[in-house]
Amino acid sequence: MKHWETLFTKKLKETDLGDDPAHDLAHFTRVVATAKALAADEGARLEIVVPAAWLHDLVNVPKNDPRRSQASRLSAEEALRFLRGVEYPEAFLPDIAHAIESHSYSAGIAPRTVEARVVQDADRLDGLGAIGIARCFAVGGLLGVRFYDPEDPFAERRPWDDRVNAIDHFHVKLFKTAESLTTAAGRREGARRAEFMRQYLARLALEIGGEMAPSASTGVG
Numbered sequence: 130m131k132h133w134e135t136l137f138t139k140k141l142k143e144t145d146l147g148d149d150p151a152h153d154l155a156h157f158t159r160v161v162a163t164a165k166a167l168a169a170d171e172g173a174r175l176e177i178v179v180p181a182a183w184l185h186d187l188v189n190v191p192k193n194d195p196r197r198s199q200a201s202r203l204s205a206e207e208a209l210r211f212l213r214g215v216e217y218p219e220a221f222l223p224d225i226a227h228a229i230e231s232h233s234y235s236a237g238i239a240p241r242t243v244e245a246r247v248v249q250d251a252d253r254l255d256g257l258g259a260i261g262i263a264r265c266f267a268v269g270g271l272l273g274v275r276f277y278d279p280e281d282p283f284a285e286r287r288p289w290d291d292r293v294n295a296i297d298h299f300h301v302k303l304f305k306t307a308e309s310l311t312t313a314a315g316r317r318e319g320a321r322r323a324e325f326m327r328q329y330l331a332r333l334a335l336e337i338g339g340e341m342a343p344s345a346s347t348g349v350g
Contacts, residue, residue, distance in 0.1 A: 130175060130176075130179055133179070133180065133215075133217065134161075134179065134183065136215050137179075137180060137183035137184060138154075138183070140184070140187075140211055141154055141157055141183065141184075141187075142154065144187060145189075146186075146189050147189045148271070149189065149267075149268065149271060150264070150267045151264035151267050151268050152186050152189055156186070156255060156264075157182070157183055157185075157186070159255050159260065160182050160185065160248075160251045160252050160255055161179065161182040161183055161251075163250075163251040163254055163255065164178050164179070164181075164182040164247055164248055164251035165178070165179070165182075166314070167247045167250055167251055167312050167314050167315055168244070168247050170312065170313065170314040171243050171246070171247055171312050171313075171314070172243070173243045173244045173246075173247045174221075174224075174244055176218070176221050177221050177224045177225050177228060177242075177244040178228070178244050178247050178248060180208070180212060180217065180221075180225050181208075181225045181228035181229050181232075181244065181245075181248045182248050182251060182252075184204065184207075184208040184211070184212075184225075184229060185201070185204060185228075185229050185232050185248060185252060186200070186204055187204040187207045187208050187211070187229075188200060188203040188204045188206075188207050190203070200233060200235070201229055201230045201231070201232055201233035201238070202230055204229050204230075205225075205226040205227075205229040205230045206226075208225065208226065208229055209222055209225075209226055212225065224242055224244055224245070227240075227241060227242065227245055228240070228242065228244050228245040228247075228248040228249075229248070231245045231248075231249060232245070232248050232249045232252045234253065234302070234306060234309075240311065243312075246311045246312050246315075247312060247315075249311070250310045250311060250312045250315030250319075251315075253306045253307075253309065253310060253315075253319070254310070254315060254318055254319060254322065256302075256303055256306055257303060257306065257307055257319055257322035257323060257326065258321070258322030258323075258325050258326065259322075259325065261303060261322065261326065262326060262329055265295055265296075265298050265299070265303070266295050269295035269298070272292075274291070274292070274293060274294065274295050275293065275294060275295065276294070276295050276296065277294050277295065277296045277297075277333075277337070278293070278294050278297075282294075282296070282333075282334070282337055283296075283330070283334065284297065284300070289301050296330065296333070299326055299330065303323075303326065304323055304326070306319075307319040307320065307322065307323040
């Protein structure tokens with residue numbers, strides 16, 4: 130598999146991934162590492178999981194592009210062309226294509242295989258936790274979205290709207306993503322990452338309100 134992963138990485142380095150830091154080469158590397166861990170827990174075939182994880186976002190469609198829901202299908206088609214070009218075993222290609230097509234939240238395709246569930250969970254976990262917070266604000270910056278609504282940061286008197294406020298995306302999509310995970314290990318990790326995000330929002334509420342958290346020190350001076 131190491132030989133193939135070298136080819137997959139080379140392909141990504143040669144591909145225009147756009148200027149979205151949430152979908153750069155580091156994103157693919159994290160998703161692959163998580164997918165391998167989930168595959169070990171679920172007994173999934175690495176011959177399908179690894180190429181699908183490396184190539185899942187091979188065609189990058191911006192978040193605000195009307196073709197966004199087609200991105201996973203386009204990525205699957207491009208991945209198959211590439212894999213056939215490097216003579217990857219044909220028997221694995223249909224399941225690799227399905228794992229890529231079904232990983233996307235916006236595509237709405239239910240994963241039919243354990244490998245597809247692993248790749249889907251690995252990608253969705255990367256949108257949660259500490260890295261998920263960083264990605265949320267990075268994408269918000271690209272789209273010209275402000276951090277929060279200064280008049281009503283936590284939508285007590287308005288609907289959530291992540292087209293205007295970055296932290297609204299936590300509630301519009303990310304917490305729902307954590308609830309959509311289908312592997313046992315993925316659900317456990319998703320719950321941990323979602324809890325960290327809730328702690329972040331609680332801390333943000335303090336800072337927005339001009340408060341400071343209690344000191345951890347019990348000494349004087």
